[in-house]
Amino acid sequence: MYTDLNRIMEIALKDILLSKGKEWLGIDINPSWIQFQPTRKGVRGDITLMVFPFAKALQLTPAEVAERIGKHVKSEVSFVADYEVIQGFLNFVFSKIFWSDQLISINQTDSFGISEPNSKHMVMVEYASPNTNKPLHLGHLRNIFLGYSVAQLKKAHGHQVIKTQVINDRGIHICKSMLAWHRYAPIQSNGERETPANSGLKGDKLVGKYYVEFEKHLQLEVKEVLSRWDAGDFSNTASVTVDKFQELNKALEGKDEKAQAAIYDKIKELAKNETEILRAAKDMLVRWEGRDPETYLLWSTMNGWVYDGFDVTYKRMGVDFDKLYYESDTFLLGKDQVMDGLARGVFYQKPDGSVWIDLTPDGLDEKLVLRADGTAVYMTQDIGTAIERFHDYPALSGIVYTVGNEQDYHFKVLFLILQKLGYTWAADCYHLSYGMVDLPSGKMKSREGTVVDADDLMEEVVNAATVMTQERGQIAELTEDERHNLFESIGMGGLKYYLLKVDPKKRMLFNPEESIDLTGNTGPFIQYTHARINSLLRKAGLIQFDKSALEIEAGEIELIKLLAAFPQTIAEASSNYSPAVLANYLFELTKAYNSFYQQSPILNEINPGLRAARILLSENVAKVLKSGLNILGINAPERM
RNA sequence: GGUCCCGUAGCUCAGCUGGAUAGAGCAACUGCCUUCUAAGCAGUAGGUCUUUGGUUCGAAUCCAAACGGGAUCACCA
Numbered sequence: 001m002y003t004d005l006n007r008i009m010e011i012a013l014k015d016i017l018l019s020k021g022k023e024w025l026g027i028d029i030n031p032s033w034i035q036f037q038p039t040r041k042g043v044r045g046d047i048t049l050m051v052f053p054f055a056k057a058l059q060l061t062p063a064e065v066a067e068r069i070g071k072h073v074k075s076e077v078s079f080v081a082d083y084e085v086i087q088g089f090l091n092f093v094f095s096k097i098f099w100s101d102q103l104i105s106i107n108q109t110d111s112f113g114i115s116e117p118n119s120k121h122m123v124m125v126e127y128a129s130p131n132t133n134k135p136l137h138l139g140h141l142r143n144i145f146l147g148y149s150v151a152q153l154k155k156a157h158g159h160q161v162i163k164t165q166v167i168n169d170r171g172i173h174i175c176k177s178m179l180a181w182h183r184y185a186p187i188q189s190n191g192e193r194e195t196p197a198n199s200g201l202k203g204d205k206l207v208g209k210y211y212v213e214f215e216k217h218l219q220l221e222v223k224e225v226l227s228r229w230d231a232g233d234f235s236n237t238a239s240v241t242v243d244k245f246q247e248l249n250k251a252l253e254g255k256d257e258k259a260q261a262a263i264y265d266k267i268k269e270l271a272k273n274e275t276e277i278l279r280a281a282k283d284m285l286v287r288w289e290g291r292d293p294e295t296y297l298l299w300s301t302m303n304g305w306v307y308d309g310f311d312v313t314y315k316r317m318g319v320d321f322d323k324l325y326y327e328s329d330t331f332l333l334g335k336d337q338v339m340d341g342l343a344r345g346v347f348y349q350k351p352d353g354s355v356w357i358d359l360t361p362d363g364l365d366e367k368l369v370l371r372a373d374g375t376a377v378y379m380t381q382d383i384g385t386a387i388e389r390f391h392d393y394p395a396l397s398g399i400v401y402t403v404g405n406e407q408d409y410h411f412k413v414l415f416l417i418l419q420k421l422g423y424t425w426a427a428d429c430y431h432l433s434y435g436m437v438d439l440p441s442g443k444m445k446s447r448e449g450t451v452v453d454a455d456d457l458m459e460e461v462v463n464a465a466t467v468m469t470q471e472r473g474q475i476a477e478l479t480e481d482e483r484h485n486l487f488e489s490i491g492m493g494g495l496k497y498y499l500l501k502v503d504p505k506k507r508m509l510f511n512p513e514e515s516i517d518l519t520g521n522t523g524p525f526i527q528y529t530h531a532r533i534n535s536l537l538r539k540a541g542l543i544q545f546d547k548s549a550l551e552i553e554a555g556e557i558e559l560i561k562l563l564a565a566f567p568q569t570i571a572e573a574s575s576n577y578s579p580a581v582l583a584n585y586l587f588e589l590t591k592a593y594n595s596f597y598q599q600s601p602i603l604n605e606i607n608p609g610l611r612a613a614r615i616l617l618s619e620n621v622a623k624v625l626k627s628g629l630n631i632l633g634i635n636a637p638e639r640m
Numbered sequence: 641g642g643u644c645c646c647g648u649a650g651c652u653c654a655g656c657u658g659g660a661u662a663g664a665g666c667a668a669c670u671g672c673c674u675u676c677u678a679a680g681c682a683g684u685a686g687g688u689c690u691u692u693g694g695u696u697c698g699a700a701u702c703c704a705a706a707c708g709g710g711a712u713c714a715c716c717a
Binding site: 042053171352363371373406409433435436520527532576581594599 | 675
């Protein structure tokens with residue numbers, strides 16, 4: 001088992017300072033003065049003690065204090081070989097033995113950096129959960145890679161993890177596609193309507209096509225309704241709607257452009273509800289809820305197409321799920337909890353029968369949790385689903401929701417409600433909120449056709465990787481199959497790394513050209529370095545060396561230090577729900593190794609002790625790179 | 641307007657709970673393949689960390705305000 005010597009040394013130094021401090025400095029040491037940090041890059045030393053707090057208390061200059069402490073520590077602590085005082089910072093230099101022992105310890109640890117499986121509590125990670133009316137796009141890619149990677153991170157950190165997604169298989173959106181398909185899908189020669197099987201179209205793409213079709217017809221009808229209204233023809237229109245329309249029309253006067261646009265949107269909304277096609281879709285939803293056999297069959301057929309399509313996409317992404325929650329099963333959940341909460345005074349009821357929660361004391365608004373007609377809203381469902389999950393998994397301690405930051409408010413409210421209902425685990429639920437992915441041309445908008453389709457993008461990225469790898473890869477010995485896998489690994493690795501390397505919380509820019517780059521801060525750069533080490537190790541296989549007689553120099557120490565930081569990097573990335581932390585670490589390690597590789601002969605080194613240390617070091621760098629990439633969901637090819 | 645998030649090099653991003661001279665990658669320029677994979681390495685150039693106050697030995701980091709960008713404020717999900 002690997003022991004983080006760094007950490008142990010820090011504790012040891014702290015103990016010595018506390019016990020001997022008075023003797024050395026003449027005053028009692030306040031533990032809060034003792035602040036260590038890794039020594040700054042480019043400065044000699046391994047760990048740095050801040051001496052400012054001491055200097056202040058002792059009324060001495062930092063340099064004087066540092067000198068006094070340094071002298072004593074050097075003479076009394078075996079692993080401190082030297083010390084240096086620069087600008088009031090006290091830098092301790094650890095002995096070479098210390099570092100070579102560290103390397104040996106890392107080497108002897110099988111899954112270095114990975115915590116004992118299931119040593120920490122169980123968490124559920126929800127991600128993906130797309131709507132079924134449209135194919136997956138770039139935004140989903142960020143969501144899915146992020147969620148999957150956080151699940152991997154939690155596992156590596158010792159948690160038991162349940163990966164889950166909610167299948168949004170009910171609601172008006174799927175009815176829209178169903179209706180449009182029923183009305184407009186061309187009849188094939190065999191008498192069937194268009195299906196994935198007879199058209200060769202991916203299921204999600206096909207259903208998405210009819211959703212668009214629906215929207216097209218809807219827009220046309222809206223136009224008709226509006227022009228009728230403008231002409232003063234309100235036949236077949238409810239008087240409430242007419243009043244509302246005229247009211248909004250009046251409100252237009254004297255408003256600026258922005259306010260007018262908002263009002264126009266509302267008018268459009270009114271007109272939408274007056275269209276035949278939307279009414280037909282709503283009827284369909286009612287029939288679905290009433291379990292009308294024909295509607296139900298169509299629904300399950302078309303849903304099936306979508307999931308078959310999504311499965312293909314997930315498979316290429318390399319992600320999976322342990323447990324699925326179907327909205328069609330869970331949409332009735334939560335009502336009981338709401339009624340129970342109502343009885344306990346957590347919620348209150350308005351005269352129309354709708355149920356609300358007043359969150360104004362918490363600085364939020366009043367929020368509807370159940371409609372007047374007793375049907376559930378989004379919030380009701382989420383309350384129910386969360387509770388259901390804790391029933392399904394009694395050992396569960398928290399849920400991570402990978403959902404875009406436009407829902408920050410929703411989750412804030414959800415967690416608060418759960419807490420008010422008395423569920424202590426609400427404190428361990430976390431909204432993994434990520435920023436939007438923008439394009440160089442701006443925001444993705446389906447209406448303007450600027451949405452980047454997930455399947456298309458993956459195809460493109462793999463194609464680009466194929467071209468580049470055929471050009472410069474060392475692939476002569478690979479079979480056709482192996483090549484195919486390699487291109488896939490490189491293309492997808494580049495894409496995943498590109499989306500994961502930035503802080504999830506932040507909005508990010510997706511530059512198509514950069515995403516297929518193979519140089520610089522990219523996935524393929526790390527993969528390449530891993531492959532190159534493997535090539536080296538294949539050749540080193542023949543060389544005998546003695547692992548107990550290692551010799552190391554400054555360059556090796558720098559790398560060992562980085563390797564030793566792997567476990568704490570995983571811990572940090574896991575607790576911050578940030579694969580980006582890990583990605584940046586891997587990049588640092590890769591850069592450091594490449595620099596080392598370029599200036600130090602490894603197999604060609606004549607000094608056997610040095611050569612042994614360098615081979616061992618290379619082996620462990622490769623080990624960490626592979627393990628780290630795996631957590632990011634990225635393959636680490638043996639050669640490329 | 642209320643609430644929340646963001647503002648670091650031409651561009652894209654790192655900078656952890658305050659610490660030394662603010663770092664990478666891309667783009668630009670200069671070098672390095674008859675030694676282990678050049679998808680690499682070494683170097684040059686590029687910064688009032690949006691602004692102004694405050695806290696402190698010490699601020700890109702913490703606090704406040706202003707400015708700029710975004711999200712959200714549905715009986716949609």
